[in-house]
Amino acid sequence: xxxxxxxxxxxxxxxxxxxxxxxxxxxxxxxxxxxxxxxxxxxxxxxxxxxxxxxxxxxxxxxxxxxxxxxxxxxxxxxxxxxxx
Numbered sequence: 001x002x003x004x005x006x007x008x009x010x011x012x013x014x015x016x017x018x019x020x021x022x023x024x025x026x027x028x029x030x031x032x033x034x035x036x037x038x039x040x041x042x043x044x045x046x047x048x049x050x051x052x053x054x055x056x057x058x059x060x061x062x063x064x065x066x067x068x069x070x071x072x073x074x075x076x077x078x079x080x081x082x083x084x085x
Contacts, residue, residue, distance in 0.1 A: 005064050020059075027055040 001009070004023070007016050031052035038044040057063065 004059050008061070008064055024056065024059060027052055 004020075007020055007023075010016050031048050034048045035045045038048075
């Protein structure tokens with residue numbers, strides 16, 4: 001499991017809640033500051049917002065357990081059962 005999936009599956013303690021908040025707020029602040037320091041150039045802001053969207057969407061509940069292009073795949077655990085037959 002990824003770090004985010006481990007935080008989601010752990011009991012909801014104050015420490016895990018604070019960690020999840022920091023891991024969502026940090027990319028948001030970085031995106032905002034990058035857009036601000038590039039003087040809101042449309043191309044650079046679009047790139048920053050795209051990267052920010054990927055970071056935030058990856059943390060959504062619907063992405064838990066999803067492995068895109070085999071990244072973070074565990075051999076033997078995440079194998080598709082249809083391919084084993």
